[in-house]
Amino acid sequence: MAQPVPELAPLTPGARLVLDAASLLFYERGIHAVGVDTIAEAAGVTKKTLYDRFGSxxxxxxxxxxxxxxxxxxxxxxxxxxxxxxxxxxxxxxxxxxxxxxxxxxxxxxxxxxxxxxxxxxxxxxxxxxxxxxxxxxxxxxxxxxxxxxxxxxxxxxxxxxxxxxxxxxxxxxxxxxxxxxxxxxxxxxxxxxxx
Missing domain, CATH: 1.10.357.10 (Tetracycline Repressor, domain 2)
Structure with a gap:
């Protein structure tokens, strides 16, 4: 059977905060409308944390x-x-x-x-x-x-x-x-x- 769920790397707590905030913002507002400053603020982390966890x-x-x-x-x-x-x-x-x-x-x-x-x-x-x-x-x-x-x-x-x-x-x-x-x-x- 087709692979039901892809293997995803585990997330650190900071990465999870960033991803959860970004997911909500990207879906609700659109990718281009949401900048990394907005994501970091919504996640309660620094931009450095965002870039450290995801790179870009x-x-x-x-x-x-x-x-x-x-x-x-x-x-x-x-x-x-x-x-x-x-x-x-x-x-x-x-x-x-x-x-x-x-x-x-x-x-x-x-x-x-x-x-x-x-x-x-x-x-x-x-x-x-x-x-x-x-x-x-x-x-x-x-x-x-x-x-x-x-x-x-x-x-x-x-x-x-x-x-x-x-x-x-x-x-x-x-x-x-x-x-x-x-x-x-x-x-x-x-x-x-x-x-x-």
Whole structure:
């Protein structure tokens, strides 16, 4: 099975204060809108502590994304544990995880997508791009694995359809286009899986 939670280096207490403050500020205000002075002040540490623990704002952004992703993966694993038998319901469990996660944890949409949108075109070597790509590849691969286990005929193509429904829903959450986009995406996903 796809690695459920990436291995992350343990954090010192000072690093945890910095990361917690940065995570809240980056998600609420945006990466460019939040400077290291603001993060250090919110964390109750010096800028030196921030730089000693993370090295740069870019590395702190990557750590923020990695830790949010790790929390999401734990949530997904818990949801999948409730549906242990292979089948459509196990594929749909990803949408169920998103439904139970998004209101409290992602009311402004996906942190990875938001970070990717803020950073630029991706050709400047910024470390956010490989991190976002890694997270999205993991979810797509998980969908394929679950579709394969469920006996879907063309599991790679169905995984891509599931990914498109999921990604469309998470963007719609952030845009507030209409209510309960993950519930809508789940219904369409169930319909696609039933046709297979």
């Amino acid at each position: 704002k870019e590395a702190l952004v990557v750590s923020y994304l990695q830790h949010r992703d790790a929390r999401w993966r734990v949530h997904v694993a818990e949801q999948l544990a409730r549906v242990p038998e292979p089948g459509a319901d196990r594929v749909l469990a990803i949408f169920d995880a998103a439904i139970s996660w998004s209101d409290e944890n992602s009311p402004k949409g996906c942190s990875a997508i938001n970070a990717r949108a803020e950073i630029g075109d991706g050709h400047d070597g910024h470390p956010v791009f490989p991190e976002v790509a890694r997270q999205k590849a993991w979810l797509r691969d998980l969908f394929e694995e679950l579709c394969t286990e469920a006996g879907v005929q063309d599991a790679p193509e169905m995984a891509e359809a599931m990914m498109l429904l999921y990604e469309g829903a998470i963007v719609t959450v952030g845009m507030e286009t209409f209510p309960e986009p993950f519930a809508v995406a789940r219904r369409w996903a169930a319909g696609l899986l039933a046709q297979d």
